[in-house]
Amino acid sequence: MKKKSAAPTMKDVAQEAGVSLGTVSKVFNNIPVGEDYRHRVREAAEKLGYQINSYARGLKTNRTQTVALILPLLHHPFFSALAEQLTGALMQRGYRALLFITNFDPDAEQRCIDMVRQNKADGIIALTYHPELRVDEGLPFVSIDRHFGTSIPCVSADNFGGGYLAGEKLISFGCKKPLFLRSGSHVVGEPDKRFAGFDACCRNAGLPCESLTLHDADGFTPFFEFLDKHVIRKKPSFDGIFCNTDSLTLLICDYLRSHGVRVPEDVQLIGFDGIKSLGTERYVCSTIVQPVAEMAQMAVDVLLTDSSAQSSALISLPVHYAYGGTTLDGEADV
Amino acid sequence: MKKKSAAPTMKDVAQEAGVSLGTVSKVFNNIPVGEDYRHRVREAAEKLGYQINSYARGLKTNRTQTVALILPLLHHPFFSALAEQLTGALMQRGYRALLFITNFDPDAEQRCIDMVRQNKADGIIALTYHPELRVDEGLPFVSIDRHFGTSIPCVSADNFGGGYLAGEKLISFGCKKPLFLRSGSHVVGEPDKRFAGFDACCRNAGLPCESLTLHDADGFTPFFEFLDKHVIRKKPSFDGIFCNTDSLTLLICDYLRSHGVRVPEDVQLIGFDGIKSLGTERYVCSTIVQPVAEMAQMAVDVLLTDSSAQSSALISLPVHYAYGGTTLDGEADV
DNA sequence: GAATATCCGTGAAACGTTTTATCCCGTGTT
DNA sequence: AACACGGGATAAAACGTTTCACGGATATTC
Numbered sequence: 001m002k003k004k005s006a007a008p009t010m011k012d013v014a015q016e017a018g019v020s021l022g023t024v025s026k027v028f029n030n031i032p033v034g035e036d037y038r039h040r041v042r043e044a045a046e047k048l049g050y051q052i053n054s055y056a057r058g059l060k061t062n063r064t065q066t067v068a069l070i071l072p073l074l075h076h077p078f079f080s081a082l083a084e085q086l087t088g089a090l091m092q093r094g095y096r097a098l099l100f101i102t103n104f105d106p107d108a109e110q111r112c113i114d115m116v117r118q119n120k121a122d123g124i125i126a127l128t129y130h131p132e133l134r135v136d137e138g139l140p141f142v143s144i145d146r147h148f149g150t151s152i153p154c155v156s157a158d159n160f161g162g163g164y165l166a167g168e169k170l171i172s173f174g175c176k177k178p179l180f181l182r183s184g185s186h187v188v189g190e191p192d193k194r195f196a197g198f199d200a201c202c203r204n205a206g207l208p209c210e211s212l213t214l215h216d217a218d219g220f221t222p223f224f225e226f227l228d229k230h231v232i233r234k235k236p237s238f239d240g241i242f243c244n245t246d247s248l249t250l251l252i253c254d255y256l257r258s259h260g261v262r263v264p265e266d267v268q269l270i271g272f273d274g275i276k277s278l279g280t281e282r283y284v285c286s287t288i289v290q291p292v293a294e295m296a297q298m299a300v301d302v303l304l305t306d307s308s309a310q311s312s313a314l315i316s317l318p319v320h321y322a323y324g325g326t327t328l329d330g331e332a333d334v
Numbered sequence: 335m336k337k338k339s340a341a342p343t344m345k346d347v348a349q350e351a352g353v354s355l356g357t358v359s360k361v362f363n364n365i366p367v368g369e370d371y372r373h374r375v376r377e378a379a380e381k382l383g384y385q386i387n388s389y390a391r392g393l394k395t396n397r398t399q400t401v402a403l404i405l406p407l408l409h410h411p412f413f414s415a416l417a418e419q420l421t422g423a424l425m426q427r428g429y430r431a432l433l434f435i436t437n438f439d440p441d442a443e444q445r446c447i448d449m450v451r452q453n454k455a456d457g458i459i460a461l462t463y464h465p466e467l468r469v470d471e472g473l474p475f476v477s478i479d480r481h482f483g484t485s486i487p488c489v490s491a492d493n494f495g496g497g498y499l500a501g502e503k504l505i506s507f508g509c510k511k512p513l514f515l516r517s518g519s520h521v522v523g524e525p526d527k528r529f530a531g532f533d534a535c536c537r538n539a540g541l542p543c544e545s546l547t548l549h550d551a552d553g554f555t556p557f558f559e560f561l562d563k564h565v566i567r568k569k570p571s572f573d574g575i576f577c578n579t580d581s582l583t584l585l586i587c588d589y590l591r592s593h594g595v596r597v598p599e600d601v602q603l604i605g606f607d608g609i610k611s612l613g614t615e616r617y618v619c620s621t622i623v624q625p626v627a628e629m630a631q632m633a634v635d636v637l638l639t640d641s642s643a644q645s646s647a648l649i650s651l652p653v654h655y656a657y658g659g660t661t662l663d664g665e666a667d668v
Numbered sequence: 669g670a671a672t673a674t675c676c677g678t679g680a681a682a683c684g685t686t687t688t689a690t691c692c693c694g695t696g697t698t
Numbered sequence: 699a700a701c702a703c704g705g706g707a708t709a710a711a712a713c714g715t716t717t718c719a720c721g722g723a724t725a726t727t728c
Contacts, residue, residue, distance in 0.1 A: 053683090056685040
């Protein structure tokens with residue numbers, strides 16, 4: 001009878017099974033071992049309720065079956081869907097997710113990466129804003145929505161294509177006077193190409209495209225003033241608005257309606273992300289849906305398959321158009 | 335010159351600083367050590383870019399500065415806000431969050447807990463649905479929104495009070511015929527007390543309160559049929575509806591409006607959670623706001639402060655009422 | 669000024685694994 | 699029947715920490 005009731009160790013299992021320590025280890029690592037031995041070990045482990053100690057294992061192997069997720073926040077449908085899909089994809093491959101929240105703070109981003117380094121995760125998947133992150137060579141790193149020219153692979157939606165698609169849709173609705181609204185200095189990297197795509201489309205159609213960018217410090221006042229002047233007061237100078245984010249779409253839609261502008265009769269609205277909330281404005285707002293599940297899956301695949309080959313690649317996944325209540329992959333049902 | 339470019343270890347630092355291994359360890363654990371020594375060590379560590387190996391440390395100490403978060407999903411404003419706040423509260427106390435997603439699957443919940451056991455996290459914060467989880471004694475565990483009678487502390491919003499408050503509000507708006515709608519068999523545990531509170535309030539006011547519960551398998555059809563019959567076809571039989579979830583509120587609001595029922599002129603709607611999306615229906619839907627940030631903070635505090643005293647307590651935090659665009663703590667801005 | 673207490677750095681053992689080298693034993697070959 | 703061979707279990711050495719017992723120096727006391 002053991003005096004300590006501490007968690008059983010491999011040694012205990014070995015003793016219980018009457019085999020050596022090494023043999024137990026082999027069993028738990030699926031290394032060929034005599035059938036009878038394997039059985040005895042499994043039985044003993046079961047009996048003792050043995051669970052492998054992953055810290056000891058991690059120390060020895062330098063692999064931890066853990067991947068760090070670094071995200072700016074979670075309380076936004078795109079990010080939370082991303083986090084959820086990433087976690088799912090990781091768990092499916094037997095990995096665990098270590099979650100870090102940065103609040104868009106570049107310093108926090110760097111701190112997180114440093115923590116990961118000391119924490120010995122097997123890799124990092126991050127959506128960051130720091131202009132030049134310092135990250136260990138040798139520590140697998142996949143970036144989302146931000147392409148560093150360097151050897152860091154980036155997974156992203158086809159933002160240019162999405163912008164272009166948004167343009168095509170607005171035009172197909174009969175819009176002649178397109179407007180692009182971009183909010184948040186947080187939108188950098190790949191997502192910033194949405195405008196380029198939209199602009200290219202409008203240009204091709206011979207339609208001039210105006211755009212307005214909002215800087216964080218100002219709040220939404222500039223937008224509202226602009227809308228007051230050009231859309232609400234007089235007969236709308238614009239009949240189709242592409243917002244670079246669904247959240248912005250909702251806000252704008254709300255504002256316009258509460259000021260007597262009918263959506264979509266007077267002005268067509270189209271957003272980007274594919275968040276469910278647009279479904280509540282059913283049959284009204286369209287959106288370009290990001291393939292979040294595929295992005296997550298791809299990020300995990302790239303991270304976990306040692307592909308030094310395609311390393312510095314920018315992988316951009318196809319988006320699609322949705323009208324009303326369609327949802328971001330795995331969006332809430334109720 | 336060392337041949338290996340592997341990560342530097344304490345031994346390297348010790349050598350570089352000309353002190354012993356134990357001294358280096360002490361420096362990194364804030365154990366009193368001569369000022370000169372401390373300085374030499376810090377310097378050497380800096381020079382070598384040393385980072386402590388938390389797996390070795392975890393192995394030795396059996397503490398890992400990591401807490402497991404077990405949640406059903408993330409793509410719902412309440413859960414993502416919760417996850418974000420929990421992660422934040424943990425990081426603030428120097429802990430890291432290990433994230434598990436269960437999809438409401440009781441087996442997955444148990445599997446996660448078992449994984450945590452082998453993973454040697456310092457504690458678990460979980461929002462679960464499994465009727466009787468088996469969890470290690472000795473492994474700190476805090477439940478959210480579900481009170482096990484046992485020695486497991488539970489943190490939750492004041493759901494009964496919230497329901498009562500919802501009733502008071504509807505009545506103060508002049509409602510005479512209240513209705514309660516409850517969706518999702520997922521709503522169990524504490525949140526299920528919302529109805530009890532609402533019912534108690536109505537009863538006190540002498541108003542009969544009808545209720546309708548939706549079971550997952552059926553989809554929303556039963557709701558829609560009921561609404562068709564009692565609210566839409568004839569003059570509404572109900573003039574105030576309390577939905578047990580904001581997501582449901584949105585759905586119902588949407589449905590009613592698209593069928594010619596004016597909200598809130600014909601029917602008052604009030605939800606529960608405090609999600610931002612209600613802000614898009616500005617000046618229309620009210621909601622009972624859960625104090626997510628406080629709940630997260632409390633959960634972390636209880637978990638990390640060895641309080642065997644208040645262990646089996648049910649801690650319920652006050653909710654408040656919000657009208658239109660107010661938001662869940664830390665909800666997305668755009 | 670000697671004896672005792674105090675401080676603080678050192679060395680070594682231990683944490684629970686993985687892994688390499690070793691050794692045993694049974695099989696097949698001539 | 700002797701020997702080489704090889705499959706497969708064992709023993710032991712790491713992995714990078716923490717911690718405890720030890721001891722040398724300095725400070726305190728009578």
